[in-house]
Amino acid sequence: MPAAAASKPLSVCTLAQRCLITGLMALLTACSAPAAQAPAPVEPDQIVVAHPVSASPVPFHLPSGISLAARVWASPQPRQIVLGVHGFNDYSKAFEPLALHLVAELQATVYAYDQRGFGANPQAGIWPGSEALLADLRYIAAQLRERHPGLPLTVVGESMGGAVVLVAASESPGLAADQLILKAPAVWGAQSMPWYQRLSLFTMNLLAPDMSFTGRGLPSLGIRPTDDPEVARDLSRDPLFIKATRVSSLAGVTELMGRAQTQNQLPRQRSLVLYGLRDRIIPPPPVCDWLMHLNNTAPQADATDVLIYPDGWHLLTRQLRSREPLQDMARWLQNTALPHLQTPAQAQQSVCARS
Numbered sequence: 456m457p458a459a460a461a462s463k464p465l466s467v468c469t470l471a472q473r474c475l476i477t478g479l480m481a482l483l484t485a486c487s488a489p490a491a492q493a494p495a496p497v498e499p500d501q502i503v504v505a506h507p508v509s510a511s512p513v514p515f516h517l518p519s520g521i522s523l524a525a526r527v528w529a530s531p532q533p534r535q536i537v538l539g540v541h542g543f544n545d546y547s548k549a550f551e552p553l554a555l556h557l558v559a560e561l562q563a564t565v566y567a568y569d570q571r572g573f574g575a576n577p578q579a580g581i582w583p584g585s586e587a588l589l590a591d592l593r594y595i596a597a598q599l600r601e602r603h604p605g606l607p608l609t610v611v612g613e614s615m616g617g618a619v620v621l622v623a624a625s626e627s628p629g630l631a632a633d634q635l636i637l638k639a640p641a642v643w644g645a646q647s648m649p650w651y652q653r654l655s656l657f658t659m660n661l662l663a664p665d666m667s668f669t670g671r672g673l674p675s676l677g678i679r680p681t682d683d684p685e686v687a688r689d690l691s692r693d694p695l696f697i698k699a700t701r702v703s704s705l706a707g708v709t710e711l712m713g714r715a716q717t718q719n720q721l722p723r724q725r726s727l728v729l730y731g732l733r734d735r736i737i738p739p740p741p742v743c744d745w746l747m748h749l750n751n752t753a754p755q756a757d758a759t760d761v762l763i764y765p766d767g768w769h770l771l772t773r774q775l776r777s778r779e780p781l782q783d784m785a786r787w788l789q790n791t792a793l794p795h796l797q798t799p800a801q802a803q804q805s806v807c808a809r810s
Contacts, residue, residue: 497682497766497775497776498775499683499775499776500775500776500777500778500779501775501776501777501778502552502556502777502778502781502782504555504556504558504559505559506559507555507559508528508529508530508554508555508558508559509528510526510527510528510551510554511526511527511528511529512524512525512526513525513526513527513566515568515591515594515595515598517591517594518594521571521577523568523569523570523571523576523591523595524546524547524568524569524574524575524576525547525566525567525568525569526547526548526566526567526568527564527565527566527567528551528554528555528558528564528565529558529564530558530562530563530564532562533562533563533564533603533606534561534562534563534606535561535562535563535564535606535607535608535609535788536563536564536565536566536599536603536606536607536608536609537553537554537557537563537564537565537566537608537609537610537611538565538566538567538568538595538596538599538608538609538610538611538632539553539554539565539566539567539568539611539612539613539616540567540568540570540592540610540611540612540613540616540617540619540620541567541569541570541573541574541613541614541615541616542613542614542615542616542617542639542641543614543615543641543704543708544573544696544697544698544700545573545574545613545614545696546569546570546573546574546575546695546696547567547568547569547574548567548693548695549567549613549770549773550565550567550611550613552772552773552777552781553565553611553772553781553784554567556781556782556785557784557785557788560785561785561788561789563788564603566595566599568591568595569695570583570588570591570616570619571583571587571588571591572704573697574695575695579695579697580667580697580699580700580701580704581701581704582701582703582704582706582707582708584707585619585622585707585710585711585714588619588711589619589622589623589626592610592619592620592623592630593623593628593629593630593631596608596610596630596631596632597631600631607633607634608631608632608633608634609632609633609634609635609636609788610624610630610632610634610635610636611635611636611638611784612635612636612637612638612640613638613639613770614638614639614640614641614736614737614769615641615708615711615712617637617638617639617640617641617642617715618640618641618642618711618712618714618715619711620635620637620640621635621637621640621642621715621718621722622711622714622715622718624722624723624724625718625720625721625722626718629722629723630722630724632724633724633725634724634725634726634727634788635722635724635725635726635727636726636727636728636729636784636787637726637727637728637729638729638771638772638780639729639730639731639734639736639737639769639770639771640715640728640730640737641708641711641712641715641737642712642715642716642737642741642742642744642745643709643712643713643716643737643738643741643742644709644710644712644713644714644715644716644717644741645709645710645713646713646716646717646744647716647740647741647744648709648741656702656705656706656709657706659702660702660703660705660706663702664701664702664703664706665701665702665703666701666702667699667700667701667702668699668700668702669698669699669700678735678736679735679768680736680768680769680770680773681768681769681770681773681774681775682733682768682774682775683770683773683774683775683777686770686773686774715745716741716744716745716748717748718749718753719752719753720753721749721753721758721759725758725760726758726759726760727759727760727761727762727784727787728759728760728761728762728799728802729761729762729764729767729771729780729783729784730742730761730762730763730764730767730802730806731763731764731765731766731767731768731769731771731774732763732764732765732766732767732805732806732809733765733766733767733768734767734768734769735769736769737769738810739806739807739809739810740810742806742810743803743806743807743809743810746799746802746803746806746807747803747807749799750799750800750803753799759798759799760787760793760796760797760798761796761797761798761799761801761802762780762783762793762795762796762797763795763797763802763805763806764779764780767780
């Protein structure tokens with residue numbers, strides 16, 4: 456499969472190793488696939504907000520002196536605050552559909568920021584380290600608590616952002632939030648990968664950490680994050696969406712995902728997990744492993760709500776049928792009963808059957 460030009464000579468690894476690491480990268484970064492895709496055989500079912508609110512830039516200034524690019528969709532008199540944490544190679548724009556819906560339906564004010572090493576921030580494409588990502592999230596959540604006293608704060612993590620949220624909330628010192636939503640969380644550590652992928656990633660990171668690859672050509676293999684061709688085209692043309700991924704970044708995000716997958720304690724906050732069974736970016740087998748681990752080790756697993764979408768893709772709020780996930784999240788935030796809500800034990804049966 457085609458790959459971007461390497462920043463180091465190809466002699467540092469064999470062709471077989473390159474193919475293996477490209478396959479691993481594909482499952483993590485397939486959002487970078489080109490725009491051309493066959494029309495999806497489903498009718499769109501999406502929400503069009505009558506009077507959409509435009510996002511405004513609002514950087515977050517960190518104690519280290521650096522600033523992270525961010526945006527806010529503001530309600531004049533907000534009733535709750537939502538913070539979005541995006542996925543690998545993505546950035547804050549990813550939360551626009553959810554933000555527009557929550558502003559219109561719940562009078563929420565929604566923030567989203569570009570994580571360090573992504574989006575409009577300096578050194579985009581350079582893995583910043585898991586600890587930096589966790590510290591940034593904890594600081595920003597605490598800042599929003601101070602900025603909006605008395606309002607409930609919900610943190611929404613998508614894909615890699617879900618792993619960041621899960622680890623930040625589960626490990627000490629925790630996360631200053633009232634509720635958590637993990638949307639297609641990236642819980643795919645090395646322990647759920649075949650031995651040859653683990654070996655290839657270790658070897659490539661040792662020999663050529665700066666080598667980079669793209670995910671071009673992957674739609675023909677069925678590896679794509681969404682069935683919405685307009686979203687795919689937008690991602691492929693967006694200069695802030697990272698399309699060539701370094702091996703060192705793959706190694707870094709794999710470590711983070713493994714850390715999320717093996718948490719023995721669930722966050723203390725009321726939490727919701729959403730997952731689509733057509734997801735091939737974070738496919739069912741590692742999610743099955745994660746749910747089994749939770750149900751075997753986490754004493755409060757039944758306190759976590761799960762929504763499984765049989766026809767859902769990785770980008771649940773950016774697919775052709777995004778209405779249901781968007782409405783479900785809004786209703787869950789309002790404590791409205793959702794008849795298709797599952798416990799982690801029930802979700803394990805659904806996901807493991809697919810894997």
